[in-house]
Amino acid sequence: MKKFPSLTAFIILFYFFETALFAGGKFFNGNDWNKFLPVMKISYISGLYDGTAFCESGFLSSQDVEASPMFRRFPMDMTFKEVVNSLDIFYSDEKNYSIPIIYALHIVKMEHEGLDNQKINSYKKEIQTRVKE
Numbered sequence: 001m002k003k004f005p006s007l008t009a010f011i012i013l014f015y016f017f018e019t020a021l022f023a024g025g026k027f028f029n030g031n032d033w034n035k036f037l038p039v040m041k042i043s044y045i046s047g048l049y050d051g052t053a054f055c056e057s058g059f060l061s062s063q064d065v066e067a068s069p070m071f072r073r074f075p076m077d078m079t080f081k082e083v084v085n086s087l088d089i090f091y092s093d094e095k096n097y098s099i100p101i102i103y104a105l106h107i108v109k110m111e112h113e114g115l116d117n118q119k120i121n122s123y124k125k126e127i128q129t130r131v132k133e
Helices: 004-022 038-057 062-067 069-073 080-090 101-112 117-132
Strands: none
Touching: 038 080, 038 101, 069 101, 080 101, 101 117
């Protein structure tokens, strides 16, 4: 009689529910990210990618895929574990806590592609200004 998987699932769902409940309807940011368990981080990223791909699949033709927001904004040539590790590094700096995860993914992509630090820092400041408003 194995009850461990269902107990684990319950704990993970309860934790996500509690975190979402107290997020106040805002996007998850670095404060939330740093509270996630490692398995929750991979699940969150997987769900975000799958959800975005599913939403886009209904209105994008095969020619439009490269122009999709997902391909332009998310790191597509990294594994989920690499993305999680990059986000862990990104959110190890308290100055980045206010940046929502969906925008942090774009910053991770920019860093991974070797974009100029000045452009990355400018983007970070723009996002932090929007979040404060």
